[in-house]
Amino acid sequence: MTLIAQIDESACLGHGDCVHVAPNVFILEGDVAEQVAPGSDEALRNAARACPAGAIIILDADTHAEVDP
Amino acid sequence: MRIVLVGAGLAAQRCAETLRQLGHDGPIAMYGDELPYDRPPLSKDFLKGERPELRFKPDAWYRDNDVDFVQQRVTSLDHLEFDRALIATGAEPITLDAFPHALTLRTRQDAIALDEALTSTRHLAIIGAGLIGQEVASAATARGIRTTLVDLNPRPFDALMGPGGGDRLRALHERHGVELRLGQNSGPLNADTILVAVGVKPAWRPDPAPGVFHAGDVTGSAHWEAAVVGGQNAARRMLGLQPKPEQPPLVWSDQYGVRIQRVGDPRGATHNGDLTYSQSGRLKAVVLMNEPHRVREARRDLKEAA
Numbered sequence: 001m002t003l004i005a006q007i008d009e010s011a012c013l014g015h016g017d018c019v020h021v022a023p024n025v026f027i028l029e030g031d032v033a034e035q036v037a038p039g040s041d042e043a044l045r046n047a048a049r050a051c052p053a054g055a056i057i058i059l060d061a062d063t064h065a066e067v068d069p
Numbered sequence: 070m071r072i073v074l075v076g077a078g079l080a081a082q083r084c085a086e087t088l089r090q091l092g093h094d095g096p097i098a099m100y101g102d103e104l105p106y107d108r109p110p111l112s113k114d115f116l117k118g119e120r121p122e123l124r125f126k127p128d129a130w131y132r133d134n135d136v137d138f139v140q141q142r143v144t145s146l147d148h149l150e151f152d153r154a155l156i157a158t159g160a161e162p163i164t165l166d167a168f169p170h171a172l173t174l175r176t177r178q179d180a181i182a183l184d185e186a187l188t189s190t191r192h193l194a195i196i197g198a199g200l201i202g203q204e205v206a207s208a209a210t211a212r213g214i215r216t217t218l219v220d221l222n223p224r225p226f227d228a229l230m231g232p233g234g235g236d237r238l239r240a241l242h243e244r245h246g247v248e249l250r251l252g253q254n255s256g257p258l259n260a261d262t263i264l265v266a267v268g269v270k271p272a273w274r275p276d277p278a279p280g281v282f283h284a285g286d287v288t289g290s291a292h293w294e295a296a297v298v299g300g301q302n303a304a305r306r307m308l309g310l311q312p313k314p315e316q317p318p319l320v321w322s323d324q325y326g327v328r329i330q331r332v333g334d335p336r337g338a339t340h341n342g343d344l345t346y347s348q349s350g351r352l353k354a355v356v357l358m359n360e361p362h363r364v365r366e367a368r369r370d371l372k373e374a375a
Contacts, residue, residue, distance in 0.1 A: 010316070011368065013297050014083075016107075020121070031086050031297070052321040052330065053294075054364025068362045 002061040005044045007033050011055035018047035018056060045069045070095040072307060073151040075143045076158035076272075077101025079108070079293065080285030082125050083300030084155050085136050091308055095152075097136045100143045104131070109293060111180035112201055113323055116208035118184060123177060144273075146281065153280045153307040157300065160269035160286040165196065171263040174201055186262045190214050194260035197267035198225035198251070200322055203242070205264055207324040210245045217260060218242065223252030229322060230356050231335030231346045237358065238329070245325050282306060294319050317354075317371040319364070330357045332367040351375075 014031035025039035026047055033055070039047070048056040048069035058067045072088060072095065074081040082105035085097055099105075106123035114121050131138050146154055162173035172183050183205070187193065193209045195202045198220035209216045226235025226242075242249060250256065271287045284299030295318065302312035317333045333354030338346035344356040352374035355367035 008365065011365070013294055013319075015293075016125075030090055031083060031301075049361050051361065052328075053319055054330070054361055054368070057365065 003041045003044050003067060004059050004061045005035055005039070005048065006057040006059060007035065008055045008057060011053050012051075013053045013055070015052050017050040017052060021050045022047045070152045070307075071150060072097045073146075073149050073154045074099040075101075075146070075149075075154060075156050076285070076287070077103065077105045077138070078157060078159050078285060078296065079105065079125075080157035080159075080287075080296040080300035080303070081105060081155060083297050084157065084284065084304045085134070087301045087304035088307065089134050089136075091304065091310065093304075093308060097134075098139055099131075099136055100139045100141050102140065102142055104128070104138055106177065108175075111177060112174060112204040113208070115177075115180040116184050116187065116205065117211070146276065146278070151280070153282070155300075155303050155307075156273050156276070156281060156283045156287055157285045157296075157303075158272040158287050160291065161272050162265070163268050163270055165265050165267065168196060168263050168265055171196070171265040173265055174205065175269070183264065187212060187214060190260075190262040192217070192260045193262050193264065194219060194255065194258040195264045195266055196220075196255060197265060198222070198249075199266060199268065200229060202264070202266040203229070203238070203324055204322060205266065206242060206247050207245070210247060211325075215248070216246070217248040217250060217255075217258065219250045219255040219258075221252065221254070225251060229320065229329065229331065231331070231340055231344065231354055232338070233340035234335070234344050234346070234356060237344070238324070241325055241327065292318070292320050317368055317375075319368075327359050328361060330361065330364055331355070332357075332364060333371045 009032050012032045016028050018026040018033050022043040025037050025043050026033050027036050048058050058069045077099050105125050162175045192215040194217045196219050198218050206216050206218050226238040230238050273287050282303040284303045285296035319332050321330045335346035335354035338348040338353040346354040357363050
């Protein structure tokens with residue numbers, strides 16, 4: 001299964017934990033996270049699990065259904 | 070408009086970022102001991118011997134955004150020139166006369182000192198079973214250190230987990246071998262290292278004045294998210310804008326490999342038995358243990374109940 005990540009900007013607080021676990025995939029732009037490169041499913045899941053604010057939503061790339069990280 | 074930020078922690082950093090994002094192009098000066106850095110890793114990664122980068126932004130950010138950092142501890146606004154000022158000096162750990170040689174944990178230097186002390190500690194006593202005490206107990210037991218956690222409050226875990234909900238967290242500490250002395254004075258402690266973690270006091274005299282705003286731990290709210298939102302909203306108010314709409318507050322902690330996330334505020338609410346809390350039939354807070362995917366759902370449920 002291939003996954004995509006979506007960042008809930010209203011929930012993101014700029015902790016930066018996603019940047020820490022997936023440094024080439026996420027950056028902090030100002031104080032909100034942004035995905036700047038494609039990441040492996042594993043990298044996206046890790047980032048979503050690391051986010052203390054629960055601001056990274058993982059979706060199935062085909063169906064866009066929300067998937068548990 | 071000249072803006073002065075007194076203190077250089079999370080709240081001041083977020084305030085500076087928000088001011089520039091909202092288009093403030095006047096001078097910003099930030100006063101503090103060192104450039105702002107993040108503290109949550111101090112009671113987590115640092116006590117595993119790791120030293121992750123803590124700085125929020127590299128030096129270049131302050132240059133590019135024209136934020137003038139002044140390495141100076143300011144204790145009064147008397148000699149500063151400003152149109153708007155933010156007091157974000159944070160808080161200082163409370164010390165106890167009974168433990169004059171005890172360590173405290175607040176700064177990067179404190180964390181390094183504690184990490185180094187733990188390398189030769191056989192028995193650690195922690196006075197105060199709040200978030201810091203709990204996370205240090207988790208780190209110390211993982212290093213094989215005998216750990217005693219002391220608190221006058223018989224139910225200190227309820228502060229994080231909600232009223233009546235602390236038992237599962239208490240059980241987690243017990244399962245990892247932490248010796249709990251709760252609801253009593255510490256009694257004799259044969260520990261070779263003592264950490265006092267009984268809370269903090271704001272590092273500023275209250276000093277309300279026109280054009281002066283407060284954010285972060287100095288306001289008495291000792292949580293990461295409150296400092297973020299407080300700093301952002303101070304920036305908005307300085308520029309005459311409305312504060313951001315309120316979100317249910319979020320607090321998190323990592324202990325024994327379990328991520329605890331609390332959404333909402335359980336104070337004064339009743340435990341429904343499943344780590345959710347309600348007041349007058351309305352959901353007030355949800356506490357999650359290792360269920361990060363449910364944070365969004367919890368936030369949505371709380372907003373609907375509000």
